[in-house]
Amino acid sequence: MRTYLDCYPCFLNQALRAARIATDDEAKIKRVLDEVGMMLKEIPLDSTPPESGRLIYRKISEITENIDPYRKIKKESTEKALSLYPYLKSRVVASNDRLLMAIRIAIAGNVIDFGANWGFDWDTEVADTLEKEFALFDYDKFREKLDTAQKIVYLGDNAGECVFDKILIEEMKKPVVYVVRGAPIINDATRADAVQAGIDKVATIVSSGTDAPGTILDTCSTEFKALFHNSDFIISKGQGNYEALSHTSASRLIFFLLKVKCRVLARNIGVEEGGIVIQAGRDR
Amino acid sequence: MRTYLDCYPCFLNQALRAARIATDDEAKIKRVLDEVGMMLKEIPLDSTPPESGRLIYRKISEITENIDPYRKIKKESTEKALSLYPYLKSRVVASNDRLLMAIRIAIAGNVIDFGANWGFDWDTEVADTLEKEFALFDYDKFREKLDTAQKIVYLGDNAGECVFDKILIEEMKKPVVYVVRGAPIINDATRADAVQAGIDKVATIVSSGTDAPGTILDTCSTEFKALFHNSDFIISKGQGNYEALSHTSASRLIFFLLKVKCRVLARNIGVEEGGIVIQAGRDR
Numbered sequence: 001m002r003t004y005l006d007c008y009p010c011f012l013n014q015a016l017r018a019a020r021i022a023t024d025d026e027a028k029i030k031r032v033l034d035e036v037g038m039m040l041k042e043i044p045l046d047s048t049p050p051e052s053g054r055l056i057y058r059k060i061s062e063i064t065e066n067i068d069p070y071r072k073i074k075k076e077s078t079e080k081a082l083s084l085y086p087y088l089k090s091r092v093v094a095s096n097d098r099l100l101m102a103i104r105i106a107i108a109g110n111v112i113d114f115g116a117n118w119g120f121d122w123d124t125e126v127a128d129t130l131e132k133e134f135a136l137f138d139y140d141k142f143r144e145k146l147d148t149a150q151k152i153v154y155l156g157d158n159a160g161e162c163v164f165d166k167i168l169i170e171e172m173k174k175p176v177v178y179v180v181r182g183a184p185i186i187n188d189a190t191r192a193d194a195v196q197a198g199i200d201k202v203a204t205i206v207s208s209g210t211d212a213p214g215t216i217l218d219t220c221s222t223e224f225k226a227l228f229h230n231s232d233f234i235i236s237k238g239q240g241n242y243e244a245l246s247h248t249s250a251s252r253l254i255f256f257l258l259k260v261k262c263r264v265l266a267r268n269i270g271v272e273e274g275g276i277v278i279q280a281g282r283d284r
Numbered sequence: 285m286r287t288y289l290d291c292y293p294c295f296l297n298q299a300l301r302a303a304r305i306a307t308d309d310e311a312k313i314k315r316v317l318d319e320v321g322m323m324l325k326e327i328p329l330d331s332t333p334p335e336s337g338r339l340i341y342r343k344i345s346e347i348t349e350n351i352d353p354y355r356k357i358k359k360e361s362t363e364k365a366l367s368l369y370p371y372l373k374s375r376v377v378a379s380n381d382r383l384l385m386a387i388r389i390a391i392a393g394n395v396i397d398f399g400a401n402w403g404f405d406w407d408t409e410v411a412d413t414l415e416k417e418f419a420l421f422d423y424d425k426f427r428e429k430l431d432t433a434q435k436i437v438y439l440g441d442n443a444g445e446c447v448f449d450k451i452l453i454e455e456m457k458k459p460v461v462y463v464v465r466g467a468p469i470i471n472d473a474t475r476a477d478a479v480q481a482g483i484d485k486v487a488t489i490v491s492s493g494t495d496a497p498g499t500i501l502d503t504c505s506t507e508f509k510a511l512f513h514n515s516d517f518i519i520s521k522g523q524g525n526y527e528a529l530s531h532t533s534a535s536r537l538i539f540f541l542l543k544v545k546c547r548v549l550a551r552n553i554g555v556e557e558g559g560i561v562i563q564a565g566r567d568r
Contacts, residue, residue, distance in 0.1 A: 033289065038324075
């Protein structure tokens, strides 16, 4: 997905929030705004938002001298998500389409986001997502493809969300490689976050090697790229992964599972803001 | 009032909205974002927001080659406000404190804002403001001072809002000099807007000479500054005028009438966002 005009003020808003989380020093926060302001002109409209997010959040870490400002928030998100696990699991057990309920839960976990979205209310958002009509619903294709899949590559998104992903992984009953970011970036899940969520009990955790808030293949390790291109069933969670992959030819290998969290993505994907989506990627 | 960290992303948001109103050319809008992004580092935290607004909106006009993008919006705002005039007047007539109701109406007119605030709903906002508790209420001082005033200097704010101001002017029954901006800036009222609202029927219209979205005295004409400093009763409408004057020694001459339209101002003035205010300015 390209960068839209609305992304530029959003980048600056995100920079302010992240800088405030990273430091209390007003002079440093002002420097973040100054520097990110100057970076905007270097961001072309045909780049993807995670490419810019990667540079912007690195700049924030550099100025605030805090390489992982979201560490505490991520840990708390996972703890909160773990406390919901028994309830979420009971929803699957009580459902007459367990796989679909598990997908809904995985998408509900996508509300945990400290990048574009902010100030969400967990309980309301999760409850809302479990009842919502799908805006895009390639579920039959998903189930069909899952039946013949030998192995699933599952691109994780945010810390905390991993707990919700675990429920879907358990329901799919196939070998899963769960992919995390290679370095801390916003509240995206790294290996430590996936392990805290218990993903290591149900899947093999691998790092994509990227330090971007989305699976930008150019920034991933050679090993991960080989894994990715040799897969026939990839689940991509969340907005950052969608933004990084939706326009590539690799998109045809992927099912995108996400909640649409801003109007820019809403316009790109063609659904209302807040919509929930299972979309089979197409050749681009 | 100083500039707060939250103002910087807001400047960029305003630039995007204004640029879109000024032109359909995406390349020009992108250039506005680039240039305003670069300007941010030049904005010191101890300047006032209207000082920066002045430079930013001028830059937008320059890039989009549109010196008055809000002209149509301003005209329509005044038409809409004129259609509400009979209703507003009837509320004054039916009130047991006509002056206070007229002040409420003048403040209700302050919801018309295409700068910091956006996407307001006229009817709801006006109705809400007419019933709301005041967050700051120096009304007794206002009435006392009005009793002995020989002449009132009334600093206008936005186009459309002038119609609401007219009702207060009619109720005060004193000679009024109504002050408009010297050049188009956002949707702020200029002489033409005040005349369209019928202010010329009830007051003498003068220009402050400024091209800023607030009465920044340094940018006003010598004539206006003489008028200002020789006044003993000044009414200042709206956020831009408050931001420009609240911290100056001249503040002691002024009654600030406004609706608090962002969290930055809320913090500065010490009331909740959305609060309505009659505040007697103090020596600073």
